Amino acid sequence: xxxxxxxxxxxxxxxxxxxxxxxxxxxxxxxxxxxxxxxxxxxxxxxxxxxxxxxxxxxxxxxxxxxxxxxxxxxxxxxxxxxxxxxxxxxxxxxxxxxxxxxxxxxxxxxxxxxxxxxxxxxxxxxxxxxxxxxxxxxxxxxxxxxxxxxxxxxxxxxxxxxxxxxxxxxxxxxxxxxxxxxxxxxxxxxxxxxxxxxxxxxxxxxxxxxxxxxxxxxxxxxxxxxxxxxxxxxxxxxxxxxxxxxxxxxxxxxxxxxxxxxxxxxxxxxxxxxxxxxxxxxxxxxxxxxxxxxxxxxxxxxxxxxxxxxxxxxxxxxxxxxxxxxxxxxxxxxxxxxxxxxxxxxxxxxxxxxxxxxxxxxxxxxxxxxxxxxxxxxxxxxxxxxxxxxxxxxxxxxxxxxxxxxxxxxxxxx
Amino acid sequence: xxxxxxxxxxxxxxxxxxxxxxxxxxxxxxxxxxxxxxxxxxxxxxxxxxxxxxxxxxxxxxxxxxxxxxxxxxxxxxxxxxxxxxxxxxxxxxxxxxxxxxxxxxxxxxxxxxxxxxxxxxxxxxxxxxx
Numbered sequence: 001x002x003x004x005x006x007x008x009x010x011x012x013x014x015x016x017x018x019x020x021x022x023x024x025x026x027x028x029x030x031x032x033x034x035x036x037x038x039x040x041x042x043x044x045x046x047x048x049x050x051x052x053x054x055x056x057x058x059x060x061x062x063x064x065x066x067x068x069x070x071x072x073x074x075x076x077x078x079x080x081x082x083x084x085x086x087x088x089x090x091x092x093x094x095x096x097x098x099x100x101x102x103x104x105x106x107x108x109x110x111x112x113x114x115x116x117x118x119x120x121x122x123x124x125x126x127x128x129x130x131x132x133x134x135x136x137x138x139x140x141x142x143x144x145x146x147x148x149x150x151x152x153x154x155x156x157x158x159x160x161x162x163x164x165x166x167x168x169x170x171x172x173x174x175x176x177x178x179x180x181x182x183x184x185x186x187x188x189x190x191x192x193x194x195x196x197x198x199x200x201x202x203x204x205x206x207x208x209x210x211x212x213x214x215x216x217x218x219x220x221x222x223x224x225x226x227x228x229x230x231x232x233x234x235x236x237x238x239x240x241x242x243x244x245x246x247x248x249x250x251x252x253x254x255x256x257x258x259x260x261x262x263x264x265x266x267x268x269x270x271x272x273x274x275x276x277x278x279x280x281x282x283x284x285x286x287x288x289x290x291x292x293x294x295x296x297x298x299x300x301x302x303x304x305x306x307x308x309x310x311x312x313x314x315x316x317x318x319x320x321x322x323x324x325x326x327x328x329x330x331x332x333x334x335x336x337x338x339x340x341x342x343x344x345x346x347x348x349x350x351x352x353x354x355x356x357x358x359x360x361x362x363x364x365x366x367x368x369x370x371x372x373x374x375x376x377x378x379x380x381x382x383x384x385x386x387x388x389x390x391x392x393x394x395x396x397x398x399x400x401x402x403x404x405x406x407x408x409x410x411x412x413x414x415x
Numbered sequence: 416x417x418x419x420x421x422x423x424x425x426x427x428x429x430x431x432x433x434x435x436x437x438x439x440x441x442x443x444x445x446x447x448x449x450x451x452x453x454x455x456x457x458x459x460x461x462x463x464x465x466x467x468x469x470x471x472x473x474x475x476x477x478x479x480x481x482x483x484x485x486x487x488x489x490x491x492x493x494x495x496x497x498x499x500x501x502x503x504x505x506x507x508x509x510x511x512x513x514x515x516x517x518x519x520x521x522x523x524x525x526x527x528x529x530x531x532x533x534x535x536x537x538x539x540x541x542x543x544x545x546x
Contacts, residue, residue, distance in 0.1 A: 026445065033452050037459040044466045048538050051473060055520075055541035062518045062543035079512075079522050081539035124546070407545040 042114065048081060049104040049116040050414070056084030056102030057120045061407060064088065064098055064124055068252060068401055075109050082106040090258040095397035097123050097410065117415040123408040126400035128374060129250055132168065132391035135363075135377040142384045143191065149391025151177045155380070161191025165199070168391040176231070177201045185221040186235075195229030202234040250376060251358050253336055255399035256282060256304060267308060270295060278302075278331055280396070288338060290316040297321070297329035300396040302355075308338040313346040314359075321351045328354040328372055330395030335359045344377075354395040458529060464500050465525040465536045468507055472523050473538060476509070481544040484519055485511025503527050517544035 055078045063070040072087035086102040093099055100120045105112035132149025133139055139153045142160040149168040151157055157179050167175040176199045179186040186203030195201075203219030219235030261282035268285060270276060272292045278301030288308035295317070305314040314335040323329035332355040335344035344359035347369050354372040357363060361379035365371070369387045373394050383389075426434075476484055485493050494509040510522040519542050526535040 023445075027448075030448050030452050033456055037452075037455050040459050040463060044462060044536070047466060047470065051470075051538050051540040055539065058541045058543040059518065061545060062515065062541075065517065065543070065546060078541060079520060079537075079539040081522070081537055409545075 045106050045114040046116060049106045049112075049114040050118070051104070052078050052082040052084050052106065053102045053104030053116045053118045056086040056104060057100050057118060057412070059084070060086045060088055060098075060100040060102065061122055061124075064100075064122070065407060068124065068126065068399075069254070077108075083109045085109060090255045090399070092260065093121065093258070094123075095255070095259055095399045096125055097121055101415070118412065119415050120412045121410040123406075123410050125406040125408070126252075128391075128393055129376060129400075130174075131374065131376075132174075132389045133375050133381060133383075135381040136379060137377075138380045140380070140382045141387070144386045145383055146388045148175070148389065149374075150174045153179050155179070156186060156188060158188045159190060159193055162194075163191065164194045166196055173198075174391065175199050178203075179219075180204045180237075186219040187221065189220070189222045189225045191225060192227045193225055194227050195231045197229050199229055200232040200234060202237040204237045250400050251334055251336065251356070252399040252401045253306075256302070256334070257284070259302075259399070261304075264289070267311070278396075285315075288314045288340075291318060291321060293318045294320045297323055297331050300330035302332040302334060302396060302398060304332075305335040305344070306337050309340070311340060312342040314338045314340045314344045316346045317348060317351055319349045319351070321347075321353075323352065323354075326352075328352045328370070328395070330354050332356040332373075332394060332396055332398050333358070334398070343382075354392075356394050356398050454530075458534075460501060461503060461527060461529055461534065462536060464503075465505055465527060465534075466538070468498060468500075468505050469523040469525045469536065469538045472507060472509060473521065473540060476521055477540075477542065481517075481519070481542065484521070484542060485513065503529070514541070518542070 056076070059076065060070070060072065070088060073085055075083055075085045077083050083105045084102050085105075086100060089099045089101070090097070091099070098121070100122065101117065102120070103115060103117040106114045130150065131152040132147050134152045136154050138155030138157065139151060140158040141147075141163055144162045145160065146164040146166065148166045151165065157177060165175050165177060167173065175196050177187055179202070187201055201220055219237070220233055223233055259282045260280070261284050264283065264285045265287065267287040268289045270289070270291045273294045275296045275298055276291070278297055278299040280299060280301055282302045282304055285303070285305045286307050288305050288311055289303065290313070303315060308314060315333055317333070321329060329352060331353060333345055333353070334356070335358070337360060338344070343362035343364045345357060345363045347353070347357070347365040349367045349369070351368070352370045356373050357371065357375045359377045359379070361377070362382070363375055363377045364382045365375070365387050366384045367386050371387075371389045372392050374391060375381055375389060493511045495506065497504055497506045499505075505525050505527045508524045508526070510524070512520040512522070514520055520539060521542060522537060522539045524535055524537040526533060528534070
């Protein structure tokens with residue numbers, strides 16, 4: 001029979017159990033501590049990867065500032081510390097906004113120990129073109145025209161009567177005329193021209209009287225019709241910076257296409273007395289568009305004709321096209337393609353627009369047109385009577401190619 | 416009545432020796448573990464201090480205007496500073512390399528001595544001249 005009252009030896013058992021428990025605890029503490037130190041190393045390396053990822057973002061900003069079409073992806077080393085892979089996207093971003101995604105690797109991208117990814121949205125604001133009216137092949141303006149800003153063309157500039165070229169705002173230094181044509185009568189002044197003091201008219205026309213000039217220097221024809229401002233006349237100009245724009249079509253079409261847009265795959269004809277809601281979007285017409293009389297544009301946005309043929313105009317605005325309450329419509333008019341009988345863009349009478357008007361081959365503006373922004377053309381621009389063109393910022397941003405004027409970091413976060 | 420017979424014999428010397436040996440072995444193993452952990456914890460503390468010291472500088476440089484970063488004509492060590500933390504001297508070397516007119520690389524190295532051994536860590540990043 002077992003004597004259950006015998007408790008001798010229990011102390012030993014208890015002591016052993018206690019010893020085992022304490023040992024386990026001690027070992028656990030040690031391992032916890034080791035794990036923590038390991039984790040700490042990992043965290044430090046990870047911090048290092050984050051600095052490298054940030055470096056990748058900075059790298060992309062620098063590349064974008066040099067060339068706005070930079071998209072990556074690219075892998076580069078940052079000293080000996082690690083590598084980054086960076087790419088840029090404009091998908092679903094507003095105009096001139098670029099989403100940069102950069103991943104930092106330590107020690108390198110092929111066998112990374114640590115990886116961190118950041119994404120950053122930067123707004124690289126492209127400069128509004130430095131002219132109010134700019135055309136590659138020529139500008140013709142008729143009578144009673146006011147241009148506040150510069151006129152620039154690679155071709156002939158013909159000025160009608162009562163043409164006022166003024167600075168874009170009081171105190172601004174623009175309000176000059178530049179052409180880089182090689183033909184005679186680079187700037188042909190047919191009627192009274194009024195300019196402000198201290199401005200200039202420069203032409204690269206040949207200094208050859210046999211080509212029809214009024215003086216041996218034929219670049220500027222009929223300077224006698226300049227009624228005010230006494231501008232500096234330079235014919236046979238050889239300076240390199242009077243016409244810095246190689247191509248006048250300054251819209252970044254690829255980026256424009258990536259913006260929030262509505263696509264119309266057939267020719268659209270908006271009848272009279274309609275309201276068109278721009279809705280902060282790009283409206284892409286692949287076959288052309290016509291807006292009849294009495295159209296009101298609401299909101300802001302861009303009308304873009306990318307192609308089409310068989311009609312007189314790719315993008316036509318008939319009379320009485322305004323914004324709400326008869327004010328300026330905040331709209332950019334862009335025609336980048338198509339084959340049109342008369343012109344890419346036709347703006348008829350009584351129109352007020354705040355934005356960029358950009359055509360591939362020809363832009364025509366008829367009477368009583370007021371434009372707050374820029375008109376540019378890859379070909380010619382013809383402006384009829386009572387037209388005012390005031391150089392200024394566009395109401396709705398357009399992605400532009402050219403030199404950036406500001407880089408604003410909109411967001412910077414880790415993925 | 417049943418009497419339980421107790422064994423009143425003590426431990427033999429052999430048993431004692433074996434037990435001691437086992438205990439000694441265990442203690443030794445543990446102490447080794449403890450010791451190495453202590454060393455690595457200390458070393459990790461130094462590394463953390465070093466990384467923080469480097470990171471502080473990186474943040475400082477990032478907030479400076481681009482033109483003020485580095486010595487434009489000398490792409491070598493731009494700045495050297497020292498700081499004593501936890502009884503150890505940490506020396507921070509900042510190197511700025513101008514990769515392009517508008518892009519600079521910042522390397523920040525922190526060196527210190529630990530148990531007679533030279534240690535160092537380095538972090539690097541790029542900084543662009545934003546318009």
